Amino acid sequence: MPNHDTTNDLKAEARRAAEDVGREARRAADDAADAAENAKNRSAELLGSAFEKGAEFVDAARKRGAEYYEGARGKGSEYAEHARDEARRIYREGERRAGDVAGYAEDYYDDVSAMVRRNPGQALGIAVGVGFLLGLIVSRR
Structure with missing residues (x-):
């Protein structure tokens, strides 16, 4: 039969090892939870920063647009x-x-009027000739 002390020692050692693994697992879980919380906080900070930068960009664009306007x-x-x-x-x-x-026009009118008074026959002949030419031009259309 196996030695009872050795079995108890092995059980105790296995228990201690299990407890150590449990502690390490809890510590790892706590570390993971802390890391997740830190990541969450950092994400929130980055998101807030992005919103601020976006608001600043929109405000700057609005100001520049107003200046251009x-x-x-x-x-x-x-x-x-x-x-x-x-x-x-x-x-x-x-x-x-x-x-x-x-x-x-007044000067020319005065000149033409004076010429017609001096030479009425010549003026009448010119007027008949101009009228005849205008009649020919109008009748051809």
């Missing part, structure tokens, strides 16, 4: 004012030239 609006107003000034200048120039043309 104001710049474009200012340029648009500047160009519109420049266009209005140029339109006024062209209008004034047109009025001046229209006045010049009206003055030339």
Whole structure:
């Protein structure tokens, strides 16, 4: 029969080994739980950081967009004012030239009137000739 002391020693040693394995397993489980908690906390921190960065990016984009809008609006107003000034200048120039043309027309009218008074027959002949030519042109159409 086997030795009773040796069996008890083996049982005790197996019990101690099992207890050591149990302690190590609990310690490993605790370490794993701590690691999981740390990972969870770190993930939450990273997610919060990502949200903050995203909010900062959106805010910066909004500010830059507002700056571009104001710049474009200012340029648009500047160009519109420049266009209005140029339109006024062209209008004034047109009025001046229209006045010049009206003055030339009055001068020519006076010259033609004086010529017709001096040479009524010649003026009548020219008028008949011009009328005849215009009649030919109009009738061909």
